[in-house]
Amino acid sequence: MITQVHKIRRFALVLVLFWSAGIAFSFYWFYRGEQQTVLAIGRAEARATFEKDTLYRRWATRHGGVYVPASEQSPANPYLQHVPERDVTTPSGKALTLVNPAYMTRQVFELADSQNNLVRGHITSLNPIRPENKPDPWEAKALKQFETGVKEVSEVQQMGGRPYMRLMRPFVTEPSCLKCHAAQGYRVGDIRGGVSASVPLDVDAAVMGDVVTGAAVSHGFIWLLGVGLIGTGARVLGRSARAIEEREERYRTVADYTEGWEYWQGPDRTFRYVSPSCLELSGYSREEFYADPDLLHRIVHPDDQPCYENHVRESFCGTPKPIDFRIIRKDGEIRWIAHICRLVYTASGVENGIRGSNRDITDRKMASETLREQAVLLEKEVRERMEREAELEAKNAELERFTYTVSHDLKSPLITIKGFAGAVLKDVEGGNLQRLDGDVRRIMGAADKMSALLSDLLELSRIGRIVNAPSLIDMNLLVKDVLAQLSGPVQQAGVEVVLQPGLGTVWGDQPRIGEVLQNLVENAIKYRGEQRQPRIEIGMRDEAGGAVFIVRDNGIGVPAQYHETIFGLFNQLDARSEGTGIGLALARRIVEFHGGKLWVESDGAGQGSTFCFTLNTRPPEPLEQG
């Protein structure tokens, strides 16, 4: 950007031209003035000479001429032969001759001619008596002009290589003139000739020359001074302009070549500066932002508008925080922008708008988004693996418990059988038959228990292996089926059963879900305790996690500390109760196998129990076979 310097140079040149023209004009004006003065002086001199000559002539004319001693220089005038007493002799014998005014004047003029630098006069006429008095061409021309009424003619003429101011006035015929000229037919008042005066101008011109030289020197000096001032001024201006341009280039380079989109927004929210990189980021050019201060606001993504507006409000209050927002580019593409800004101040400390920086962080956002997705996936995988591990651990623990339980519970009836068989043998040997009957019954009971245990264990081991295809089960129908099968025990125990209608449908293995219901209803009958009016409610309640099916009784209840124990394998709270202690363990396994939960709610002994379970209401994923 050297245009500023160029401009200054061009302007200086024009100034010099004008200055020179002014000085030249001034000098010319002065020179002309001087010339006019010289001419005016010459003319005045000529006029003065003319007047003087006229005065002397008139004096001579009034006296009818003068007598002078006749000599070679002043011979008797041949043109005055007709005049009486042309030549007289003084009493002493001195010869005198009459000299007429014209003759006198001519002689005076001839005297002047013999000396340099004197004003020359010449008396002339278009019709002179004496031929020597005939006019030269300039005089002839002037005399002709007088006949038309011109009173004075003056002109500069070169004569003998010198400039002369020539002035000529007409010569009017007076009565005294007729003494000589009457013979020519002159009348008083006629213009019969003229007298010219020639003033040599070169003397005045020489004086003028000095003045003009002085003026030229002073003009030249002033011109030089002016040109020097203009030149110096131009150089100083050029230097500071170059400094400004260099500084501007520095700031422009810094501002214009930023990667981010930088801008300065004035207090009136118009853009004072927008870096060209805005085009790359937003698709809009800086000119568009200059023309439309609202453009930036408009291209912010609608979802980010409130956040952005809030930020702008805070920014102009002086508490801006960095934000990320999306913009919609001119071509419709969405970009993520990291924005940061601050208030700016003038040198005198007045708030002067906002300096903002926008950076494209779309790639970073996408990368972090991908990273986040991967982290979520990984987390899910870890969680699944942990779940599988926990599941596996639970299965291992269950297997261990199962083995332990089996070894304990299957051994238990064996001890009974062998123990009482030994006692029976001993009693028989000793002839003591009193206890025989009871002991054999104990043996049979233990054998029955063992048989029941074995079949239950078989049942338990089947869960998860033999799977009927899941089907949509109408819970009301299923409950009615189960109740029909249990109608005998129900009637025997005198239990009132209430079934809530509209239990809905679930997906699952129908016979297994039936077993769960059967187990829970059987338990409710079995543990009705001393209740006079045993009652079982079968229903459903809606909870956040979905439908919860409930089997509620008003029996013996379960104290809080046994809420989990009762679901353990072969765990029975009452040692004397029937069954193997496998029912609830079995039910829970079935429900869990269906992805549900089974638990008990009870306020304690004598308060009744509510067994709750959840099941899938949607078709399950295909189940693992085997």
Added chain:
Amino acid sequence: MIEGEPLCILLVEDNPDHAELAIRNLTDAGLVNHLFHVEDGEAALDYLNNRGRFADQGAYPRPHLVLLDLRLPKVDGIEVLKQVKSSEQLKAIPVVILTTSAAERDLAQAYNHYANSYLTKPVDFDSFSNLLRDLGFYWLAWNRRPTS
């Protein structure tokens, strides 16, 4: 009868058949004056602390020996053992575990909770009888106790 005082055993056994077998064998050996049988852990702790229906200390005296099964309804045998051995008043009472389980875990757990002895119920009738007789002799006849 080495000492003149009446000997008292608390049998904690949920299986009524096993309890009958134990009682019969111990009684036949003529070693026991008083044998109290409870069917679950809760009852055992109630007896030892003279709580609830066992509040009468005269009718339900402090036993000289506890025979404890491990798998019990309500309160587990190990839990009973833990409570007995952590009680200042009860920890001196010898507790003999008498159970069907021969599992290493049960054994370790029992000894970790200061069981005085661990016995597995033999399946064979004669062995069962001998075990209970020897047990009675050992703890009630040969074994010496501090005078209360």
